[in-house]
Amino acid sequence: RQKAGIYIAAWLALMMIYAAALYTNNAPIDDAVRASIANLLPDALLGLIVLRLPSFVRWSDDHRRFFAAHLGFLIAFVVAALAGWIVMIGVDSMLFMHRLAFHIPWKIIPFWAIYDILIYGSLAGIAYALQNAQELREQADRAAKAEALRARASLEAMRSQLNPHFILNTFHALVGLVRREPAIAESALERLGDLLRYSLRIQRDGIDEVPLREERAFVESYLDLERLRLGDRLNVSIETPEPTLECLVPTFALQILVENAVRHAIALRASGGFLRIRAGEADGRLRVMVLDEGNGDSTGERSEGSRIGLRLLQERLAALYGGNAKLTLRSIEGGTCADLELPARRVPEDEA
Structure with a gap:
């Protein structure tokens, strides 16, 4: 629950920064807010899947398989994020302009693709860092418990003899x-x-x-x-x-x-x-x-x-x-x- 709160807060902060940047470039405040939501919400939702990837593709797996799997996930993420972005533009036009228009701004798609790649890499890196930290804590806990149990087992064996x-x-x-x-x-x-x-x-x-x-x-x-x-x-x-x-x-x-x-x-x-x-x-x-x-x-x-x-x-x-x-x-x-x-x-x- 705490991690979910941090995740939501981080994306809300990013949306606010994005909206503020548009607003300072003379965009109306409501347009700036809608644009930040349309542009960032697909990545935020897809990011939840990326954070779960370490459970399915472990770093300790074969490295070729690891990178091949993530290449496939990265391509799927970028395509899905761009598609979600285009859908959000259409939904925005339908709700606020009262017309359905799926306008595809081809010129800036490469920019958004690079942005999505960076988002994927950042989220995947965070996910594997968290997994590694959790495993290190568990290993330390097991080592401490094993040490205590070894001492008890040693004493029990000596008592037995x-x-x-x-x-x-x-x-x-x-x-x-x-x-x-x-x-x-x-x-x-x-x-x-x-x-x-x-x-x-x-x-x-x-x-x-x-x-x-x-x-x-x-x-x-x-x-x-x-x-x-x-x-x-x-x-x-x-x-x-x-x-x-x-x-x-x-x-x-x-x-x-x-x-x-x-x-x-x-x-x-x-x-x-x-x-x-x-x-x-x-x-x-x-x-x-x-x-x-x-x-x-x-x-x-x-x-x-x-x-x-x-x-x-x-x-x-x-x-x-x-x-x-x-x-x-x-x-x-x-x-x-x-x-x-x-x-x-x-x-x-x-x-x-």
């Missing part, structure tokens, strides 16, 4: 291993250290995305520690083709989905279950799936920590990718599938 039950179960298993199998106990302690170092690095450096390779290594360390508690009840299959490992994913995204499956499907069964992690890339999209075959229900009742983790992941996807990413949880035969889909992006070579 420092969960008293998780720590106690891990150390309880380690106590028995120290005497029986010290090499395995040492490896488990290294895995625990890997988890904490990764979490602290993400928190310290403010990292929002990491290559899937790093997230996979983090999850493997987490699963190795869970095996101390679950033993042979936890069976894991990870299928991440090499090209997908360089794709960027939100930090802790995979860990949240894996933890949800382990805690609320596999760990609940005496016989355990099978956890499958798969990744694939097609048509510029990365798809990561976590499937549990524990016959539990990782889509149903969850602990408060899991609910927070999944909700934070949903919010972070919205903050980082807008509507270009999604997370769905669905029941499948014998278990549950968490399906994460997002743009397949990689670290630029100059930053790698």
